[in-house]
Amino acid sequence: MANLQTNFIGIQSPNPFWLASAPPTDKAYNVNRAFEAGWGGVVWKTLAEAGPPLVNVNGPRYGALLSPDRRLLGFNNIELITDRDLEVNLSEIIQVKRDWPDRALVVSLMVPCNEAAWKSILARVEDTGADGLELNFGCPHGMSERGMGSAVGQVPEYIEMVTQWCKHYSRLPVIVKLTPNITDIRIPARAARRGGADAVSLINTINSIMGVDPYSLTMLPSTGGLGSHGGYCGPAVKPIALNMVAEIARDPQTAGLPISGIGGVGNWRDALDYIALGAGTVQVCTAAMVYGFKIVQEMKSGLSDYMDEMGFTSIDDFRGRALPTVTNWSALNLNHVSKAVIDQDSCIACGRCHIACEDTSHQAITAIKDGKRHFEVKEDECVGCNLCTLVCPVPECITLRSLAPGEKDLRTGRIVSDKHEDWSTHANNPMRVSV
Numbered sequence: 001m002a003n004l005q006t007n008f009i010g011i012q013s014p015n016p017f018w019l020a021s022a023p024p025t026d027k028a029y030n031v032n033r034a035f036e037a038g039w040g041g042v043v044w045k046t047l048a049e050a051g052p053p054l055v056n057v058n059g060p061r062y063g064a065l066l067s068p069d070r071r072l073l074g075f076n077n078i079e080l081i082t083d084r085d086l087e088v089n090l091s092e093i094i095q096v097k098r099d100w101p102d103r104a105l106v107v108s109l110m111v112p113c114n115e116a117a118w119k120s121i122l123a124r125v126e127d128t129g130a131d132g133l134e135l136n137f138g139c140p141h142g143m144s145e146r147g148m149g150s151a152v153g154q155v156p157e158y159i160e161m162v163t164q165w166c167k168h169y170s171r172l173p174v175i176v177k178l179t180p181n182i183t184d185i186r187i188p189a190r191a192a193r194r195g196g197a198d199a200v201s202l203i204n205t206i207n208s209i210m211g212v213d214p215y216s217l218t219m220l221p222s223t224g225g226l227g228s229h230g231g232y233c234g235p236a237v238k239p240i241a242l243n244m245v246a247e248i249a250r251d252p253q254t255a256g257l258p259i260s261g262i263g264g265v266g267n268w269r270d271a272l273d274y275i276a277l278g279a280g281t282v283q284v285c286t287a288a289m290v291y292g293f294k295i296v297q298e299m300k301s302g303l304s305d306y307m308d309e310m311g312f313t314s315i316d317d318f319r320g321r322a323l324p325t326v327t328n329w330s331a332l333n334l335n336h337v338s339k340a341v342i343d344q345d346s347c348i349a350c351g352r353c354h355i356a357c358e359d360t361s362h363q364a365i366t367a368i369k370d371g372k373r374h375f376e377v378k379e380d381e382c383v384g385c386n387l388c389t390l391v392c393p394v395p396e397c398i399t400l401r402s403l404a405p406g407e408k409d410l411r412t413g414r415i416v417s418d419k420h421e422d423w424s425t426h427a428n429n430p431m432r433v434s435v
């Protein structure tokens with residue numbers, strides 16, 4: 001069985017699956033049960049400075065985007081950071097770390113943006129025996145209105161400054177958790193690196209409103225008739241997070257900076273996507289909240305089976321392996337040609353591909369042949385856009401075939417070239433580079 005052991009910025013964990021800072025890691029009761037289920041690590045629910053505990057709303061703090069069969073696609077929350085007393089949290093962290101020495105225990109922090117506040121809490125956390133710190137510069141609701149969370153994460157100078165304080169006042173490794181509510185994720189990641197961060201983690205949640213009640217015409221979810229934008233997460237955000245992870249991993253200024261990938265991880269395949277794009281660990285919140293802690297068992301066995309099948313003996317064997325395949329549009333080969341192919345044996349003649357292609361693509365799929373329903377690709381019209389393969393309800397019934405060099409593209413009448421030609425050198429580009 002493949003070895004899932006992970007060393008992330010010096011923090012050891014038996015597998016790369018960590019629970020993200022959120023309700024699943026809110027208290028010792030949860031974290032003990034999560035470790036019993038097999039999680040490799042946790043990032044404790046974000047701690048606040050000492051003082052009167054924060055107060056959450058006593059109404060619907062969660063909202064969801066559900067598929068028609070009620071599977072959760074996206075999740076939204078207006079929960080604050082921990083609303084439990086600092087002393088209680090710290091004593092539970094001490095106990096949990098003592099009881100589970102082989103698991104990663106990282107403590108998430110969010111205190112006001114002044115040096116004294118950070119200095120004071122850093123010393124307290126170091127005394128717990130925790131393995132690392134995660135700086136929550138990401139929460140987009142509630143705390144940001146008080147000048148914390150994403151209010152810090154949206155100002156690179158603040159990120160750099162607070163990270164420097166943490167590196168100065170603590171010996172623990174520092175992970176900076178980034179907000180996706182920003183135009184270019186590379187900017188805050190560079191600031192974190194300048195501040196001395198050992199790693200970044202991303203994404204925190206995306207600003208969102210779930211909808212409106214059609215009869216009361218109030219936003220949803222609402223607390224007694226008023227709502228507030230909340231943080232969006234769950235399966236729907238994974239592609240956004242993956243792009244941000246890849247952007248940081250391939251940016252020359254942050255390349256090599258360790259990354260903990262977060263957003264929509266629900267199974268081993270999701271984790272593989274993050275690791276292949278450069279993440280060293282993944283963190284999970286929504287999936288654990290919806291399906292429970294035991295989902296980690298499938299994650300571990302699935303990833304381990306995959307690694308055995310591929311001949312990988314460690315996570316590092318495939319970490320970042322997909323990165324060289326991520327490029328800019330301008331570097332894509334415009335001489336490449338694909339055509340859709342329909343497998344007539346598995347086609348159930350539902351007609352969805354025809355409707356999609358006929359109404360919104362290239363009118364390249366038949367509906368009737370010899371007076372009967374028949375769905376076949378017209379290669380002289382198909383541009384290989386992939387829409388039909390995505391709408392077909394039968395897996396693998398429609399596939400895309402790459403034309404080999406020397407074959408004729410029936411749509412353009414051109415012979416497919418074996419030469420790579422992208423937009424930077426294309427004849428139609430007035431700004432082309434001569435080669």
Ligand SMILES: Cc1cc2nc3c(=O)[nH]c(=O)nc-3n(C[C@H](O)[C@H](O)[C@H](O)COP(=O)(O)O)c2cc1C
Nearest residue numbers: 020021022046077081204233234263264284285286
């Ligand atoms: C209810 C809820 C509370 C959260 N609280 C925190 C928090 O206290 N600190 C933090 O850094 N992130 C918090 N998050 C964000 C998660 O840690 C995570 O970044 C985000 O949910 C994306 O992961 P997911 O798609 O697996 O849920 C919270 C998320 C949810 C849903």
Ligand code: SF4
Nearest residue numbers: 357382383385386388
């Ligand atoms: S790939 Fe696009 S153009 Fe070709 S048949 Fe499918 S939907 Fe039509």
Ligand code: SF4
Nearest residue numbers: 347348350351353392
């Ligand atoms: S969508 Fe798929 S199953 Fe339906 S007609 Fe097209 S190829 Fe056949």
